[in-house]
Amino acid sequence: MTRIPPALGHLASAALAFFAPESGGSPNANQIDTLYKIELVIALVIFVAVEGALLYALVRFRARKGAVAAQIRGNTRLEVGWTVGAALILVALAALTFAKLSSIQNPPNSGPEGLQLASASGGQLLASNKRLPPNGKALEIHVIGRQYIWQFVYPGASEPDGLGAPYSYEEMVVPTNTTVTLDIVSLDVVHSWWIPELGGKFQAVPGYHNYTWFKVPKPGVYRGQCAVLCGRGHARMIATVRAVSPAQFEEWRARQKQMLSEADAQAKLAREKLKTQNAGAGQVENP
């Protein structure tokens, strides 16, 4: 392998990257990318062999004067051979996939520089597809899909019933080096959460919870959009993940929470004002 000239190596890796999914934002996306590239190499070999044989047969055995077609009806040994051969390739691919699977599905612990987290809240581990890091600590963000916007609810509710939690729309802010688990739901139709560089997509199906995770190593902005047709505004249902340092995240979350509670307070005032006005005018119409 080392004998391949560097330029050729670059070219090969560039070609692989051209035909490979987005990655680089999270370990699971990187693992999928690796798995994909291994499969791509095997697929290319099969592709070249099959198409090559087809083309060769077509050119080499074209009708010519004096050529006589061999009257062969089959060959059991050959049939068994390529059936077993194809099956073996697929067994190898399946084994490879299952070997890679845990690194794609199971979230790792947060890094030491990551956000300091308490242990997982509550015993919700019964849910089938929900996975937590080995130490049980992850930042859980609720992803709520609706026509045509994503809402993100962060931990940090001010009231025990979960109310007053900070949230944001369209842009999710996350701390770096921290394992973020997502609990994906939908309020109306089926949507699909997808940020290509942060791993695969997961449908938001009304009435169901779907789970995934990511862990962003360095600050940056990662873009994606809803991946299941959700109506006329589907193409505009975008999502952004902005990764910032844990300190900046804490600051942002506190500010967001404060802004939301201030807005709530103002809305409450406005509502009461409206109520007294309406009561004075004799028309009670409470939304």
Place this chain on the structure above:
Amino acid sequence: MATAQLAPVPQITVDRVRPQPRGWTSWFTTTDHKRIGILYMVTTFAFFCLGGVEALLMRLQLGSPENTLVAPIVYNQLFTMHGTTMVFLFVVPMMAGLANYFVPLMIGARDMAFPRLNALSYWLLLAGGIVFYASLFWNPPEAGWVSFVPLASSTYSPSGGEDAWIYLIHLTGLSSLLGAINFYATIANMRARGMSWGRMPLFVWAILVYAVLLIFALPVIAGAVTMLLTDRHFGTHFFDPANGGSSLLWQHLFWFFGHPEVYIMVLPGFGIISEILPVFARKPIFGYRAIAASTVAIAFLGFLTWAHHMFTAPVPEAILVFVLVSSFLIAVPTGVKILNWIATLWRGTVEYSTALLFCVGGISIFVIGGISGIFLATFPIDWQVNETYFVVAHLHFVLLGGAVLPIFGAIYYWFPKITGKLLSESLGRLSFALIFIGVFTTFLLQHVMGLDGMPRRIYEYPNVGHLHLYNLISTVGSFILGAGVLTTIINVTRSVRRGVVAGPDPWKANTLEWFTPSPPPQNNFDVVPRVRSNEPMRDIRREIERRTSGAPSAGAATVPAGATQVGI
């Protein structure tokens, strides 16, 4: 002794012979499988053209980023109409049309088992198409050909377009179901003497399996759309999560039908390839039994893989693993077929007829779709590429290679039988070249678009990376593809009137349809020859050669009486 056996023995006594009805009204009353077959083929090709125009409009919209050529609602309607048309009004019924015309001829039957039911199948199909396209004048459906709920529920799609879609599924489903029963009954009961299961042409095998798949898969989608209809209008809550229903149930039901539907579309295409390759390689099909068995194996496994369309949905891990394995398994019989086709060409004398080119081109395109299917079956990879242009590319490579190009091959192969005229080979080659280049130009880069993060079913995309360039190339390719289709239309319309007379067996083919004159008479065969191998016409030609060369042989006594009519 030889002469005694040669005297034709009447096998069927007809009590009265009706004159063949003439005039345009006879097309409405016909129960002749050949005329119904022609009705099917012409109708479905017209729908193919409509679906193609819808595709071109979509490609025009996507030719440049943030384009405003069509409104978002119109774009959603276009891809819904395109997908639905191509699946339910083109590929599946086109296969039914080809089967209608050729299955009775290939098995030596005089018509289908239930000729009137056959006519009903066609008229139900047409009714479905009209109901669906009538929605153009009101509100076409816009929830995609998969009609996921709750988007397709009355809350989110209140317009009648969704109902038109439901009625289309019902009417074409009923049409296909009745047709499937008819094919099964015909193939099981009406084969010529001597045509055992192991001597049936592979196209007939494919249609038999196609019929069984339809019989198992269609009731599921019929039930699902009925539930959707009652959810929409009669207050049930099958798919309504707010009232104890399950929106995921729709995905399960739809794909339990939807995945076998893929094989319903491509297995007859494989059957066509298996008929045409040996004829033009002048060599028997390699591994007849393996190809027939793999058809059955694919059909069986096809019912176990539906959840690979749902890898990103909230389904248990055990299902993901099971479906990965079953989807991988399906690649084995599919690969066996492809290798057998290559082996059929191997050491043959391959004539590059247009029909053969379309079949070989179809195989080479299908190989790409099959390989990308392995990526999609690997569920971690599917999480990245599902619902993107990668899937769009995959399904088009599968369906164009496995169904559409073989259909074009079938048109070039069987047109002389249907009309008695030959199609122009030079126009045919041009058409093939345009379609083949068009397919690659349109769809190859769509893999990359999907890998770069472009989801499907979006009416606009931002101008980032090379998306604009890729989309533009794809749009240009779609018009090359369109030009190729147009070339065949021109070829057909010219040749119907002015084509060279074909004669009964222009290709020196293997199967019984070439035993009759072109076009075949209403009763198909005056005398049905006895079948002694899976290449009866080859046997007959060889016998004639032996007799006309004057060399007496022991086998001469067994020549079927009808052989003398080959020259008619």
